[in-house]
Amino acid sequence: MSGKWDYYNEENITDGLLVFSDIRSVLFDPAGPIPNDYIADLSVEALVDDYHRFRFVVASADEFSQSTEVVVTIDAKHLHLEDPLRPGVAIE
Numbered sequence: 803m804s805g806k807w808d809y810y811n812e813e814n815i816t817d818g819l820l821v822f823s824d825i826r827s828v829l830f831d832p833a834g835p836i837p838n839d840y841i842a843d844l845s846v847e848a849l850v851d852d853y854h855r856f857r858f859v860v861a862s863a864d865e866f867s868q869s870t871e872v873v874v875t876i877d878a879k880h881l882h883l884e885d886p887l888r889p890g891v892a893i894e
Contacts, residue, residue: 824879
């Protein structure tokens with residue numbers, strides 16, 4: 803074993819989109835900073851009535867390069883990916 807990470811890039815989606823549907827609620831904690839950087843963590847929890855709770859920890863960088871972690875919680879029934887080169891086509 804070489805210890806070298808074998809990067810797999812064949813299915814990367816540059817600037818891909820996370821698309822939620824049948825949304826019941828959205829919460830930003832803390833309120834105020836807009837998530838605009840990397841996703842540090844993601845968890846999914848099953849709820850009643852076919853809903854899921856998607857919880858993301860997302861960095862928010864301000865104009866002074868100060869970073870704040872924002873927990874974004876979305877209760878929704880569905881989530882899919884979209885490639886900006888193929889708008890409207892769900893990747894499930």
